[in-house]
Every structure is written in C-alpha cells, then in structure tokens.
Amino acid sequence: MKNFVLIAALLGPGVAAAALPWISSAPTASLKSEAVSSQWNWQPSGYESTPISAECHWTRMEKVLWAGGSEDALAGRLEKWFSRCGPELSKDRRPSPLNLLQFINVNHSLKQAPYLQRVTFGLSDGRILRGLAAFKPGNRPRPLVIAMCGVFCRIENGPSLRAFYMQLFEESPFHLIMLGNPTGADFSIDNGSVAMGGFDGGAMILDVVKKVRASSLNQKITSIHVTGVSLGSHSVLYASLYDSFAANGFPTVSSFTAVCPVVDLQASVERGMTGALRGSYYRSQTRVFLEQVTRHIPILSALAPSLQASGNNPLRILFNEGVVSYYNGFNGRAPWDLQPLQGRRINSSQDLKEINRFQNWARFVRRPTLALYTHDDEFVVPTVNSTRLVRSLGAVPNRQLGVTGVAHGNHCAMAASYGWRNYTALLRGHILAHTAERASYLRLSATIPFVARPGDFPLGSQGRVVAYGWELQAGSAQVRLRLRAFQPIARECQRRENDLNLTPPDCSPEFSASYPVSMFSAAGLRVPNSSFEANTMSRWLNANSWILGPNGEEITGQIETLPAAVRVRGAYEL
Incomplete structure (x- = not known):
C-alpha cells in the first residue's frame, strides 16, 4: 500500500468498498470522537450578533x-x-x-x-x-x-x-x-x-x-x-x-x-516550554505523543530516560536528538534535492535549526x-x-x-x-x-425578492440594522431571520452609539421572524433532515448571503431600511 x-x-x-477495499463502506465511521467541553461547546451558525458598521461587513x-x-x-x-x-x-x-x-x-x-x-x-x-x-x-x-x-x-x-x-x-x-x-x-x-x-x-x-x-x-x-x-x-x-x-x-x-x-522552528521549540499556559500545553501534548509512539521507534526508546526525567524539556530533547537522528539517517543516504536547499545534509542540531x-x-x-x-x-x-x-x-x-x-x-x-x-x-x-x-463564482449570485411583513422588524425612527443571520432547524420548513437593530430612542442610547454592546437592551433590540425555506429553493436549500444538515445549511447561508434594502444597498448601518431582497452567492450543493 x-x-x-x-x-x-x-x-x-x-x-x-468491494471495488476500493482500502475505503470503509462507512467512510468516516472509524474517526475517533473528539472530546468537546460541555462548558465551551461551540456550534457556530454563522450568525454574528456583534454590531458593525457598513464598512466592516x-x-x-x-x-x-x-x-x-x-x-x-x-x-x-x-x-x-x-x-x-x-x-x-x-x-x-x-x-x-x-x-x-x-x-x-x-x-x-x-x-x-x-x-x-x-x-x-x-x-x-x-x-x-x-x-x-x-x-x-x-x-x-x-x-x-x-x-x-x-x-x-x-x-x-x-x-x-x-x-x-x-x-x-x-x-x-x-x-x-x-x-x-x-x-x-x-x-x-x-x-x-x-x-x-x-x-x-x-x-x-x-x-x-x-x-x-x-x-x-x-x-x-x-x-x-x-x-x-x-x-x-x-x-x-x-x-x-x-x-x-x-x-x-x-x-x-x-x-x-x-x-x-x-x-x-528552533525558536518555537525553545519558547514552547516557557510560560505557564504554553509550557503546560506542550508538555502535555509531548507526553501524549511519546506514550503513543515510543515503543514503535528505537531512538525514542533509547532516549526515554532523558525524555521522562523531571525538569527536562522533552520537546527540546525530541528536536535536538530524536529528530536530528532521524534526519541524519534519512538524509544521510542522499542530500536534500529541492531548490534552494539542494545539496544540504542534516548532520547536527545546528543543521536542522538553520534549514528550518x-x-x-x-x-x-x-x-x-x-x-x-x-x-x-x-x-x-x-x-x-x-x-x-x-x-x-x-x-x-x-x-x-x-x-x-x-x-x-x-x-x-x-x-x-x-x-x-x-x-x-x-x-x-x-x-x-x-x-x-x-x-x-460571482456570476452565480442570485437576488431573491424578500419583503419584511409589517411588524416583523419595528426599527422605529432613525433605527438601523447592525447585525443579522439565518437559522434552519431539522425537519422545519421555516427559516428564521434574526436581526439586531440600534434605536436612538433616548439620550442614553445616543451617548453610547459607538459602543452598542454597552447600551441598554431597549436601545439595541433583537427581532426574529420566520419565512418558508422554499424561498431559497433556487439556491439549493431544502428542509434539513438532521441537526447536522441544519447547522451546515445555516452556516452556508450566513457565509454566502447578505440582505439588501429597497435601493439595492446592503442594509447594515442604513437608517430606517428594512429588508427587501436577499443576495445569495452560488448554490448549496451538499
């Protein structure tokens, strides 16, 4: 193989799988499940609630x-x-x-x-x-x-x-x-x-x-x-x-x-073991790596006492001795053959440092x-x-x-x-x-007419959209639009206009409304069969579409401008 x-x-x-025996009939079923912290679990949808100006879209x-x-x-x-x-x-x-x-x-x-x-x-x-x-x-x-x-x-x-x-x-x-x-x-x-x-x-x-x-x-x-x-x-x-x-x-x-x-590389190795957070991470990862591979690689078995010794920098030893020994043997058979490094050999840790x-x-x-x-x-x-x-x-x-x-x-x-x-x-x-x-790719863009229903997004006088995003759910024929606005309804709002995250909630409210998924059928979207598919579609739509006002402008930051159309680039193909 x-x-x-x-x-x-x-x-x-x-x-x-019978035609291609090296391919699993369930292609990724053997992938190990990666531990995800319940506290930090993040499943991005592409919806960003951070208020921005038009220039930063x-x-x-x-x-x-x-x-x-x-x-x-x-x-x-x-x-x-x-x-x-x-x-x-x-x-x-x-x-x-x-x-x-x-x-x-x-x-x-x-x-x-x-x-x-x-x-x-x-x-x-x-x-x-x-x-x-x-x-x-x-x-x-x-x-x-x-x-x-x-x-x-x-x-x-x-x-x-x-x-x-x-x-x-x-x-x-x-x-x-x-x-x-x-x-x-x-x-x-x-x-x-x-x-x-x-x-x-x-x-x-x-x-x-x-x-x-x-x-x-x-x-x-x-x-x-x-x-x-x-x-x-x-x-x-x-x-x-x-x-x-x-x-x-x-x-x-x-x-x-x-x-x-x-x-x-050498400077990164040296700095890798310094600092509380960085040093702890690299020591842990190096230890896990050595536990997985040492018995398979003779040079690491020989280096095991120094790699495991308290107070030593295992990453430095791995680099200066284990890696150098490997390339000395591998590269010793013939010098490096790629320009502009052609003809170089690695006989010492200094050679490895310089080439990297x-x-x-x-x-x-x-x-x-x-x-x-x-x-x-x-x-x-x-x-x-x-x-x-x-x-x-x-x-x-x-x-x-x-x-x-x-x-x-x-x-x-x-x-x-x-x-x-x-x-x-x-x-x-x-x-x-x-x-x-x-x-x-740009020519594949389509403009989908879309008129917000009365009362969906009550921006109010001088109100403007500062963030928005779409969300699909498994089995649902509806797609939800979440929209965040800024409404200068009071002096307190106006004073904090440049930092909307510090404004009182009524200054920067969030609205939501649902619409048929079928409005995006021309872009390839459909009712999702699973939460995995729903998340994929939501991210794709948020990463490939933007909302236009009645004059064709992207609505972020536009005063008293309600959604009139959705510009979608490309088509969902999965």
Whole structure:
C-alpha cells in the first residue's frame, strides 16, 4: 500500500468498498470522537450578533482581497482593514485565552460528514501520509484546497480539521484534502520516524500536489491552493518556497495561506516550554505523543530516560536528538534535492535549526503567499516567528510574500475572535483572489425578492440594522431571520452609539421572524433532515448571503431600511 496513492475515494460518497477495499463502506465511521467541553461547546451558525458598521461587513473585506496587485500589497490592505474594523468585529468577544478554548471546542462531528473519505498517500520517498478528502458532487471542475494541520495533529476528529471542513468545504466552493502533520503519531508509527519541520513537510505537500495532478482526479480540479495552521503553516511556507523553483517556472500551486505560522522552528521549540499556559500545553501534548509512539521507534526508546526525567524539556530533547537522528539517517543516504536547499545534509542540531529558519529563505518565494498571524498568540509567539519574517522582508522586500498581523485570534482562533463567517470570508476570499473562477463564482449570485411583513422588524425612527443571520432547524420548513437593530430612542442610547454592546437592551433590540425555506429553493436549500444538515445549511447561508434594502444597498448601518431582497452567492450543493 505504501507505493500507491489511495485517492480513488475522492470520487465521492457511496463508492463500493468491494471495488476500493482500502475505503470503509462507512467512510468516516472509524474517526475517533473528539472530546468537546460541555462548558465551551461551540456550534457556530454563522450568525454574528456583534454590531458593525457598513464598512466592516464581510463583503467589504472581499473587495479588499480582490483589489489586485502584489501579495504584499494585498497583505497591507488587509492589515489596514483589520486596523479599522477589527475593534468592531471583536469588541464583544471573550478574552484571548477563552476565545482559544471556544475554538478548540468547535462542535461539528466529522463522523457524520457524508462527503468525507479517508485517504493515504504513498510519497515518492517511500513514506506514507494519511489524510481526509472531500470532493463536491457533480462534474463541474473547481479549485482544490490542500490543508495541513498543526503540531502532533492526527487525522481524526480534531478542531482544526473540523474548521477546515466547515469553512473550506461546506461554506466554500472548493474540493478539500486535509493532511495530517508529520509530527502526528499516525505518521510516526506508519513510518518509524520522528519527523519535524516545514522543510520536510513542505516537500510532502508538493508530493501530494504532484500525485493528485497526475491522477484522473485532475479533471475535477481547475487550480490547487495550499493552507495550514501553526506547524502545518511552517510546511505551507516551505511548499511555497519549493514550488517557486518548479520546472520551467510553471506553478503547480496557485496560492498559499499560512495561518499563525511557525517561522523559526528552533525558536518555537525553545519558547514552547516557557510560560505557564504554553509550557503546560506542550508538555502535555509531548507526553501524549511519546506514550503513543515510543515503543514503535528505537531512538525514542533509547532516549526515554532523558525524555521522562523531571525538569527536562522533552520537546527540546525530541528536536535536538530524536529528530536530528532521524534526519541524519534519512538524509544521510542522499542530500536534500529541492531548490534552494539542494545539496544540504542534516548532520547536527545546528543543521536542522538553520534549514528550518524560513526567514532566511523568504526572499526566494515566487508564488502568491500570505502569512496571517495574531499579536496575542501565546503558542506560536510572534516575536520569534512572524515578526522575524517581517524584519526579513523589510531588509529584502518580496512582492509575492505578504504578512498580515491582527490584534486578536490567539493561536489560530480568529474565527472565535472576529466572527465565524468573517473568517470564512477571509480564507475563501484569499483563495478566490488567485483563481480564474472568481468571476464565474460571482456570476452565480442570485437576488431573491424578500419583503419584511409589517411588524416583523419595528426599527422605529432613525433605527438601523447592525447585525443579522439565518437559522434552519431539522425537519422545519421555516427559516428564521434574526436581526439586531440600534434605536436612538433616548439620550442614553445616543451617548453610547459607538459602543452598542454597552447600551441598554431597549436601545439595541433583537427581532426574529420566520419565512418558508422554499424561498431559497433556487439556491439549493431544502428542509434539513438532521441537526447536522441544519447547522451546515445555516452556516452556508450566513457565509454566502447578505440582505439588501429597497435601493439595492446592503442594509447594515442604513437608517430606517428594512429588508427587501436577499443576495445569495452560488448554490448549496451538499
């Protein structure tokens, strides 16, 4: 099995297990159930009750992403937009660590996902890499997104995989392949290795890209885009580096998006064990990893006494001794063969440190690449990662590599800090900025006439809509519209107009009204059969529609403007 790319599963659900014996007849039934805290259980619907101005609606962010120009110009525009709108989007969110707790408890069981299949890729060097794949139904070719999760990530039912699936597949017009991280226990056990570092993970990503391109599935793909989070983003950055040296200059990947990226691996390892929250997390995760893999890997058995010794930094020992030993043997057979690192060998921890300092290679990137980080990241500390990349680009500018820093989103939790659908719009919009399909995607938009009934939304004199969202329920033929307004009915309201979350309830009331689901039948919506399907449809509708006033303007912030129509982009296809 190691010598084959098992991607026939991407043909879609219902593939007979007898015809494809490596595919389970219940494709994701074997996925482990991920523990979700009842206290922090979060099942996002895409409805954001945070009051915003018209300038900060997610459709305005799309215009920022689609304004053209170089990647560094795009990153600059995006950072400027977040400087203006970030305070609005995040002002009623929880403190930073609590946002992270909310994000890691995002609840959407991949065991119920009908289009998701397990896949295993046989890499060119003989190693294997597990993944999950989901292809949209139908024959229309579309972009494929390849996403890699972070440190110690296994292909199970984890939070980053759930978020990838929800935002890049269910809410976006893309096919999706999700890859496990080389630091995951699955990869280590499958390959007898303790791999770590973007220099290797980036090569794996491009290997997967090439094998997908060489398969019959290529006819279902128009372009390929790569994204990742945390240590997975370290691999994304190196994939962009290697792809910049593709034969004949022909890009195999159209865009790269690295979220909360590790940039300097050794510095991240050293900082990983410092600080109460960060140190506790990484010690716990390293301990779990070692318990899962040590008996399968001889070098770890030999290192067990020092790895387990009280007071030692197990992550540092794993990196400096276990990982170096692995690459010394693996790379010792032949030097690295990818430009611009061709000819390099790893004979010491210093070699491993140098090759994994992406800031030293950033000047060579020639593919559109966006690095997106948050200033409050407590796990991939910006001062030893993204800010080093910023300094490197300050010394040697690169128009194809942009870096955007935003205030909130502690370790890849921007969806919890700035709103689920806003973050979906950011990821989706950046990918669409680098596709030929963007124009046709926009042409798929439909305008559905919709007139609010008298009394549904009593805005009152000078009242205006500041937030809204749709909600479907399992078995219900009705879709509920929730709408939040601002009504300057008293001096107290007027005085607090710029911070609506502090206004008395009667200044910023929330209304709701129900309408037939059939009004969205042209957009592919139907009565949901399950709560899983209802949540998926709700998120899709909130991430792909906006309400217009009688003059065709988006209604957010418009005085005394009631809903007149719904603009829906694309169609629900699942």
